[in-house]
Amino acid sequence: MKENLEKNYTEDPFDYEAVEEVLERYQDEKGALIPILQAIQEAYGYLPREALEYAARQLKTPLSKIFGVATFYAQFHLTPRGKNIIRVCQGTACHVRGAAKIMQALREQLDLDVDGTTEDLKFTLESVACIGACGLAPVIMINDDTFGRLTPDKIAGILEKY
Amino acid sequence: MERRRILLCAGTGCISSGSLAVKEALLNELEKRGIADQFEIVTSGCHGFCEQGPIVIVHPEDIFYCRVQAEDVPELVEEYLVNGRVVDRLLFKDPISGEAVKNHMEIGFYAKQSRRVLHNCGVIDPENVDEYLAQGGYEGLKNALQMSPVEVIEEVKKSGLRGRGGAGFPTGLKWEFTYKAQGDKKYVVCNADEGDPGAFMDRSVLEGDPHAVIEGMLIAAYAIGADEGYVYVRAEYPLAIKRLRLAIEAANRLGYLGKNIMGTDFSFQLKIKEGAGAFVCGEETALLASIEGERGMPRPRPPFPANSGLWGKPTCLNNVETFANIPLIFRIGVEEYTKVGTERSKGTKIFALTGKINNTGLAEVPMGITMREIIFDIGGGIKGGKKFKAVQIGGPSGGCLPEEQLDLPVDYDSLTAAGAMMGSGGLVIMDEETCMVDLARFFLTFTQKESCGKCTPCREGTKRMLEILERITQGNGEDGDLEMLEELATTIKDSSLCGLGQTAPNPVLSTLRYFREEYEEHIYEKKCRAGVCTNLVSYFILPDKCVGCTVCARNCPVNAISGERKAPHEIDQSVCIKCGVCYEKCKFDAIILK
Numbered sequence: 001m002k003e004n005l006e007k008n009y010t011e012d013p014f015d016y017e018a019v020e021e022v023l024e025r026y027q028d029e030k031g032a033l034i035p036i037l038q039a040i041q042e043a044y045g046y047l048p049r050e051a052l053e054y055a056a057r058q059l060k061t062p063l064s065k066i067f068g069v070a071t072f073y074a075q076f077h078l079t080p081r082g083k084n085i086i087r088v089c090q091g092t093a094c095h096v097r098g099a100a101k102i103m104q105a106l107r108e109q110l111d112l113d114v115d116g117t118t119e120d121l122k123f124t125l126e127s128v129a130c131i132g133a134c135g136l137a138p139v140i141m142i143n144d145d146t147f148g149r150l151t152p153d154k155i156a157g158i159l160e161k162y
Numbered sequence: 163m164e165r166r167r168i169l170l171c172a173g174t175g176c177i178s179s180g181s182l183a184v185k186e187a188l189l190n191e192l193e194k195r196g197i198a199d200q201f202e203i204v205t206s207g208c209h210g211f212c213e214q215g216p217i218v219i220v221h222p223e224d225i226f227y228c229r230v231q232a233e234d235v236p237e238l239v240e241e242y243l244v245n246g247r248v249v250d251r252l253l254f255k256d257p258i259s260g261e262a263v264k265n266h267m268e269i270g271f272y273a274k275q276s277r278r279v280l281h282n283c284g285v286i287d288p289e290n291v292d293e294y295l296a297q298g299g300y301e302g303l304k305n306a307l308q309m310s311p312v313e314v315i316e317e318v319k320k321s322g323l324r325g326r327g328g329a330g331f332p333t334g335l336k337w338e339f340t341y342k343a344q345g346d347k348k349y350v351v352c353n354a355d356e357g358d359p360g361a362f363m364d365r366s367v368l369e370g371d372p373h374a375v376i377e378g379m380l381i382a383a384y385a386i387g388a389d390e391g392y393v394y395v396r397a398e399y400p401l402a403i404k405r406l407r408l409a410i411e412a413a414n415r416l417g418y419l420g421k422n423i424m425g426t427d428f429s430f431q432l433k434i435k436e437g438a439g440a441f442v443c444g445e446e447t448a449l450l451a452s453i454e455g456e457r458g459m460p461r462p463r464p465p466f467p468a469n470s471g472l473w474g475k476p477t478c479l480n481n482v483e484t485f486a487n488i489p490l491i492f493r494i495g496v497e498e499y500t501k502v503g504t505e506r507s508k509g510t511k512i513f514a515l516t517g518k519i520n521n522t523g524l525a526e527v528p529m530g531i532t533m534r535e536i537i538f539d540i541g542g543g544i545k546g547g548k549k550f551k552a553v554q555i556g557g558p559s560g561g562c563l564p565e566e567q568l569d570l571p572v573d574y575d576s577l578t579a580a581g582a583m584m585g586s587g588g589l590v591i592m593d594e595e596t597c598m599v600d601l602a603r604f605f606l607t608f609t610q611k612e613s614c615g616k617c618t619p620c621r622e623g624t625k626r627m628l629e630i631l632e633r634i635t636q637g638n639g640e641d642g643d644l645e646m647l648e649e650l651a652t653t654i655k656d657s658s659l660c661g662l663g664q665t666a667p668n669p670v671l672s673t674l675r676y677f678r679e680e681y682e683e684h685i686y687e688k689k690c691r692a693g694v695c696t697n698l699v700s701y702f703i704l705p706d707k708c709v710g711c712t713v714c715a716r717n718c719p720v721n722a723i724s725g726e727r728k729a730p731h732e733i734d735q736s737v738c739i740k741c742g743v744c745y746e747k748c749k750f751d752a753i754i755l756k
Contacts, residue, residue, distance in 0.1 A: 092554065136175055
């Protein structure tokens with residue numbers, strides 16, 4: 001996965017192995033476009049155009065339709081992302097308990113805008129609507145780790161772990 | 163010798179508070195002392211009291227320890243488990259009286275609950291199907307399979323169960339329509355796309371008792387004549403997906419899923435479909451489109467999914483909590499089930515209590531309990547002793563209730579009459595520091611972003627409403643804005659294609675109904691009484707409290723603060739950008755918000 005990301009930046013030809021494997025895995029399943037896109041993104045870290053074009057040809061589906069689905073759902077990304085994805089919950093409970101200040105602290109410490117990725121591809125900063133851990137508001141997630149009961153001064157320490 | 167059972171909460175909330183580290187530490191400590199065989203350590207689903215996690219309960223005495231960290235384990239083992247001395251500092255302290263409470267069921271948060279649907283959450287290991295079976299699991303299915311499909315539907319109708327996803331449509335009726343629908347293939351689909359910000363009831367049920375949902379879907383499938391089903395779970399719930407996957411595997415292995423279930427000719431197979439991050443996919447037709455691999459855009463009804471749903475076939479689509487009620491009905495019987503609840507809202511409802519209250523978490527209450535009891539008895543009252551202002555129910559589709567409405571009985575019809583709605587069960591409690599106009603703006607920002615864009619009233623209308631609200635919160639409200647908001651709201655409600663658009667104006671209408679003066683203050687007096695809308699508030703340095711330490715001036719990003727060392731400082735309001743850094747940095751409480 002990491003090699004694939006690096007490959008794309010040294011202008012080597014695209015590695016189709018992963019997308020081929022995904023399409024084979026789902027070939028007998030009905031209506032599997034979304035799981036297919038999820039698996040492609042799992043393999044490459046995002047949805048590379050080459051992979052989508054290849055999938056369109058194999059699935060005998062117009063690229064426009066695949067593009068339509070890829071851009072409809074918030075989970076899909078058409079550009080490379082950071083190794084660590086920080087999701088700041090902006091749901092009601094977190095909002096009422098100061099989520100805006102947490103986002104501000106992160107933006108300052110990473111020098112990023114929301115949806116931005118650091119130049120060294122270490123972090124991507126996102127806002128999400130609700131993580132579902134409302135009892136611990138305000139909450140952020142970094143990859144699969146959840147951090148709750150946050151205050152702005154705790155941010156630096158958390159970022160250091162990655 | 164009877165082993166003592168130690169339950170550690172392993173719902174997402176407690177895991178992120180460190181419960182797995184506590185488990186490791188506990189196992190190590192017990193091993194070290196050679197007493198590991200005296201205890202059974204079980205990681206359970208969510209106990210609901212997330213504010214106080216990680217939670218550790220020891221049976222048979224049912225003592226409740228909270229906020230336990232790995233470092234506390236050696237003391238807990240030495241003092242309590244070995245020597246029977248209660249570790250007072252890890253007990254729950256009542257937020258009002260300050261007293262320690264030992265027993266689990268005596269804690270205010272739990273005392274008034276009616277944990278029927280949640281009876282396994284926090285009690286069993288959700289990854290162990292034998293524990294589910296030991297608590298009466300799949301008994302409901304066994305009973306249902308001995309009835310005819312029509313009899314099963316009658317039972318559900320008699321139970322009075324209404325859809326727990328928010329709309330409250332009678333479940334038995336929905337099943338009857340799907341049963342009667344013509345089709346060579348039928349589906350059962352579970353809506354686990356819990357997208358309401360502030361709601362985590364479905365997540366907890368899936369993480370803590372996934373078999374309950376499977377059993378509910380099995381009974382539905384038997385009743386309507388379906389042999390295939392899907393659970394559509396949002397991708398943001400990885401633990402729920404994992405536990406559900408394990409449960410489906412176990413059910414398949416034991417023959418509760420698959421062919422010829424329990425020796426009958428009823429067959430049913432269940433698959434999981436993950437969402438991909440779209441709130442609108444919680445809407446039934448959008449959800450079905452998403453399972454089909456399309457953009458999640460709703461379509462007009464009729465035809466309803468009961469007649470034409472997944473791939474055009476009759477489909478019974480219900481919420482997680484609705485399905486989780488079904489095994490209960492068939493296990494204890496309709497008469498027992500209907501003893502709880504009101505005339506037209508039978509049973510219980512699980513609520514997620516969040517916001518400015520002391521006891522945040524998940525609570526299951528009988529329908530008909532008052533909002534006051536939920537907030538003050540179970541919720542422990544407002545955090546920090548502040549004053550209650552409003553409670554938002556139903557998330558971005560719902561409305562708020564002010565103080566005057568607190569004695570309202572919580573059931574579908576009473577809430578709708580008051581301009582709110584039951585919704586999925588998220589309750590966000592607000593205090594005097596919440597601005598109701600900003601809240602309406604916040605919800606509308608959410609629904610606007612999640613609008614699928616298909617129909618004009620929602621796509622364009624919510625955008626215009628949001629523009630007006632943003633102007634008002636920035637201090638640029640105009641005469642006529644409120645009337646325009648109301649007109650837009652009624653138009654959008656009347657003409658939107660799906661529930662998202664139809665309910666997006668609700669927070670605005672509801673806050674206008676009960677807090678109109680606040681809107682008027684924003685527009686005519688350019689004032690925000692809660693101190694939230696930054697353009698309408700100012701930071702002031704109190705001259706009698708300021709010691710001239712210069713910390714604020716040095717941190718001000720726009721150099722708006724001036725003053726000599728050891729002399730009171732002053733903020734130049736024309737330069738100040740209201741970032742609040744000075745307020746945060748001042749160690750002398752000399753800066754206030756007005």
